[in-house]
Amino acid sequence: MNGYHHTTPLEGEVRIPSGCAISGIISRSGKRFSGREAISSIAVMHDRSNGLGGGFAGYGIYPEYADFYALHVFYYSSEAKRSCEEFLEEHFDLINLSKIPTTKQHAITDEPLIWRYFVTPLPTKLASSQLDENEYTARCVIKINREIDGAYVFSSGKNMGVFKAVGYPEDVGEFYRLDDYEGYSWTVHGRYPTNTPGWWGGAHPFSLLDYSVVHNGEISSYDANRRFIEMFGYSCTLMTDTEVITYMIDYLHRKQGLSFEEVANVIAAPFWSTIERKSQEEKEVCTYLRNTFASMLITGPFSIILGFSGGLMALNDRLKLRSLVAAEKDDRVYLASEEAAIRVICPEPDRLWYPSGGKPVIVTLEGQQGGQDGHQLPVSGL
Amino acid sequence: MKADESKCVNCHRCVSLCPTRALKIVKTDHTFKENANWKGEVIQDIYRQAESGGVLLASMGTPKDYPVYWDKMLVNASQVTNPSIDPLREPMETRTYLGQKESVIKRDANGKIITKTAPQLKLEIPIMFSAMSYGSISYNAHKSLALAAQELGIYYNTGEGGLHEDFYQYGKNTIVQVASGRFGVHPGYLNAGAAIEIKMGQGAKPGIGGHLPGSKIGEDISKTRMIPLHSDAISPAPHHDIYSIEDLRQLVFALKEATAYTKPIIVKVAAVHNISAIASGIARSGADIIAIDGFRGGTGAAPARTRDNVGIPIELALASVDERLRQEGIRGNVSLVVGGSIRSSSDVLKAIALGADAVYVATSALIALGCHLCRTCHSGKCNWGIATQNPELVKRLNPEVGSERLVNLITAWNHELKEMMGGMGINSIEALRGNRLMLRGIGLHETELNILGIKHAGA
Numbered sequence: 001m002n003g004y005h006h007t008t009p010l011e012g013e014v015r016i017p018s019g020c021a022i023s024g025i026i027s028r029s030g031k032r033f034s035g036r037e038a039i040s041s042i043a044v045m046h047d048r049s050n051g052l053g054g055g056f057a058g059y060g061i062y063p064e065y066a067d068f069y070a071l072h073v074f075y076y077s078s079e080a081k082r083s084c085e086e087f088l089e090e091h092f093d094l095i096n097l098s099k100i101p102t103t104k105q106h107a108i109t110d111e112p113l114i115w116r117y118f119v120t121p122l123p124t125k126l127a128s129s130q131l132d133e134n135e136y137t138a139r140c141v142i143k144i145n146r147e148i149d150g151a152y153v154f155s156s157g158k159n160m161g162v163f164k165a166v167g168y169p170e171d172v173g174e175f176y177r178l179d180d181y182e183g184y185s186w187t188v189h190g191r192y193p194t195n196t197p198g199w200w201g202g203a204h205p206f207s208l209l210d211y212s213v214v215h216n217g218e219i220s221s222y223d224a225n226r227r228f229i230e231m232f233g234y235s236c237t238l239m240t241d242t243e244v245i246t247y248m249i250d251y252l253h254r255k256q257g258l259s260f261e262e263v264a265n266v267i268a269a270p271f272w273s274t275i276e277r278k279s280q281e282e283k284e285v286c287t288y289l290r291n292t293f294a295s296m297l298i299t300g301p302f303s304i305i306l307g308f309s310g311g312l313m314a315l316n317d318r319l320k321l322r323s324l325v326a327a328e329k330d331d332r333v334y335l336a337s338e339e340a341a342i343r344v345i346c347p348e349p350d351r352l353w354y355p356s357g358g359k360p361v362i363v364t365l366e367g368q369q370g371g372q373d374g375h376q377l378p379v380s381g382l
Numbered sequence: 383m384k385a386d387e388s389k390c391v392n393c394h395r396c397v398s399l400c401p402t403r404a405l406k407i408v409k410t411d412h413t414f415k416e417n418a419n420w421k422g423e424v425i426q427d428i429y430r431q432a433e434s435g436g437v438l439l440a441s442m443g444t445p446k447d448y449p450v451y452w453d454k455m456l457v458n459a460s461q462v463t464n465p466s467i468d469p470l471r472e473p474m475e476t477r478t479y480l481g482q483k484e485s486v487i488k489r490d491a492n493g494k495i496i497t498k499t500a501p502q503l504k505l506e507i508p509i510m511f512s513a514m515s516y517g518s519i520s521y522n523a524h525k526s527l528a529l530a531a532q533e534l535g536i537y538y539n540t541g542e543g544g545l546h547e548d549f550y551q552y553g554k555n556t557i558v559q560v561a562s563g564r565f566g567v568h569p570g571y572l573n574a575g576a577a578i579e580i581k582m583g584q585g586a587k588p589g590i591g592g593h594l595p596g597s598k599i600g601e602d603i604s605k606t607r608m609i610p611l612h613s614d615a616i617s618p619a620p621h622h623d624i625y626s627i628e629d630l631r632q633l634v635f636a637l638k639e640a641t642a643y644t645k646p647i648i649v650k651v652a653a654v655h656n657i658s659a660i661a662s663g664i665a666r667s668g669a670d671i672i673a674i675d676g677f678r679g680g681t682g683a684a685p686a687r688t689r690d691n692v693g694i695p696i697e698l699a700l701a702s703v704d705e706r707l708r709q710e711g712i713r714g715n716v717s718l719v720v721g722g723s724i725r726s727s728s729d730v731l732k733a734i735a736l737g738a739d740a741v742y743v744a745t746s747a748l749i750a751l752g753c754h755l756c757r758t759c760h761s762g763k764c765n766w767g768i769a770t771q772n773p774e775l776v777k778r779l780n781p782e783v784g785s786e787r788l789v790n791l792i793t794a795w796n797h798e799l800k801e802m803m804g805g806m807g808i809n810s811i812e813a814l815r816g817n818r819l820m821l822r823g824i825g826l827h828e829t830e831l832n833i834l835g836i837k838h839a840g841a
Contacts, residue, residue, distance in 0.1 A: 300460075
């Protein structure tokens with residue numbers, strides 16, 4: 001018995017809405033810390049998950065392999081592993097490969113084979129593809145996930161990694177031994193899907209390259225967003241909100257070169273009535289972005305934390321239909337669905353606030369610009 | 383005055399005006415011997431043609447019992463996992479821009495986004511009045527549409543009859559049409575409107591042209607159309623300068639040149655069998671907007687056999703065009719406007735969820751003006767002052783009242799649209815566009831569901 005072949009439909013065969021808990025922590029000075037705090041934070045929100053999915057993303061966790069893409073892969077058969085490894089060898093130099101270390105947990109069952117590869121695109125293949133290495137790698141990941149049955153790449157960034165499973169997030173953290181990793185930022189997710197049989201690939205964070213998204217909500221614009229983004233080579237194989245949000249961010253930020261603030265002005269575009277009240281210049285830009293990327297507007301409730309190399313961005317839907325709290329103390333910034341999830345790891349923050357709907361909170365490492373906007377501090381929501 | 387019941391077209395004029403409510407129109411029970419194959423109507427048509435030797439003429443959309451797919455699709459609503467939104471409490475946006483979207487963001491030397499776009503049409507409500515020419519409908523009907531479009535922040539369409547000089551003042555809300563007869567087309571006309579529509583075809587009569595009889599070409603119409611008084615206005619079936627897609631491209635750019643690239647160009651085609659390939663060609667022709675007219679669409683006059691047998695339903699055409707343009711990655715090149723029997727706000731909502739940017743309405747607008755769908759527009763004797771040029775009849779339609787009724791209708795539809803969007807948890811029309819998960823089929827078979835790109839109810 002494995003978790004992949006169920007009689008009930010899997011993620012990707014059926015659309016599954018979920019409610020959730022999210023949390024994120026970043027050290028602006030780039031000080032690395034273990035995944036323990038993220039585990040403690042999410043454990044407080046136990047009741048916001050139902051044991052059908054949990055996961056983490058850590059940034060800065062693989063400094064010794066910082067120049068290589070770290071692929072984390074679930075395999076549901078040795079045949080899938082063979083096919084996938086063949087594919088990887090055809091397209092990449094494999095610098096290192098190993099099982100991802102885990103510790104058995106009573107509540108975590110049906111685990112697939114979980115492998116990690118540090119890779120770099122084969123120079124000849126890369127040159128003949130006429131793509132940059134990010135696009136090359138992204139296309140390979142999408143191809144594996146779409147075409148190799150039983151193999152699923154769930155993490156593909158540099159110096160970052162996603163760890164996820166079916167189970168409560170705090171158990172997932174123990175399962176993956178997150179005490180053993182140190183990163184400058186962490187995000188975590190506890191899932192409350194309404195009708196899933198639970199597939200490991202369907203847990204959050206959802207990730208492509210170094211973007212990872214944890215998300216709470218159910219977007220009503222899903223199919224409008226999906227059908228639009230699929231025009232640009234993405235395949236929404238999981239049919240989850242988080243997947244489509246990640247692809248949209250990848251498209252807008254990496255491919256179109258928008259800053260994270262501009263991305264927020266697309267996916268949580270201000271109302272027309274708000275735009276009318278802005279200065280002439282802002283009005284033109286907001287109108288332009290909203291019109292040009294009209295099909296990437298997300299409606300319905302959501303709060304997301306986006307992880308990227310060098311920072312985090314938190315964003316609520318325009319009406320703030322999901323809770324989201326932010327706080328800061330010293331060099332740390334905390335983001336979570338509930339204040340309690342922050343106070344449990346940081347009892348006395350210097351500042352704590354509830355970001356407004358549609359207004360992003362963007363935090364980047366000091367002296368480093370994660371996005372093109374270069375905001376060093378939380379920018380809004382006071 | 384003597385009544386002759388054989389001339390009754392069931393327009394309800396007498397019934398509506400009868401002060402004592404003494405009148406009603408009933409079907410005569412006189413009938414041919416029952417026959418499932420040779421129905422009375424078929425026999426009558428043969429008698430008429432045996433007498434006249436002519437093509438049977440008809441007006442308005444086909445009355446035949448073809449499937450109406452709008453009525454076989456059901457709409458979703460939020461429950462529990464996702465809140466519905468109350469349009470009375472929260473902003474509910476229906477503003478839409480029609481026109482080409484940029485595919486690559488460009489920045490200036492300082493890194494600022496360059497916000498110049500291809501020309502766009504801004505609609506406060508995603509509904510426009512479809513083309514009806516001055517000639518096919520009256521001066522007062524045109525004026526009603528122009529006034530209403532202006533008040534609603536939407537557009538009406540001149541059809542191929544040119545633009546009456548009195549109506550240039552409504553240019554900001556006017557789409558001027560260029561059709562195969564080129565009636566009334568001159569530089570001033572092209573520059574008067576907000577957009578230019580090239581009419582390649584019409585849903586009610588795909589593949590054929592138009593004919594406004596000389597009897598309707600009075601002083602005013604002759605001047606507006608730029609043709610001699612009382613001459614027949616014949617629009618050829620094809621444009622004689624467009625025999626191919628590359629010819630269409632030339633006309634698109636000729637019109638853009640003539641208007642200094644300030645107006646979006648719409649290409650209107652009838653929904654026919656290979657509509658998705660045609661639309662894909664148009665999307666690469668430089669056109670900004672494609673308007674597709676389904677076979678249930680209306681007409682002031684069309685050969686009955688064409689109207690009742692040629693073309694395909696707009697729902698299927700729309701679904702396959704939207705999907706094809708997305709498969710080819712060129713959906714952003716064009717906006718899609720659909721017409722051909724949009725009867726209510728729920729038809730509008732379903733059209734947008736299937737993938738349309740906006741809809742065209744014409745029959746619904748005429749009904750708002752008083753039309754009772756008696757389907758005898760081609761006689762030119764419209765008792766409601768709409769499809770007639772007879773001054774005695776035209777004055778029965780008061781344009782101020784007419785425009786108010788049009789504004790009421792579209793405003794009411796917009797309220798309903800917002801209500802249903804809110805129910806789905808959607809507060810902006812762009813999040814509804816192409817959102818086919820919001821639709822489910824009812825009583826449709828697999829092929830129909832596949833073409834529509836929707837699941838069956840319960841699935």
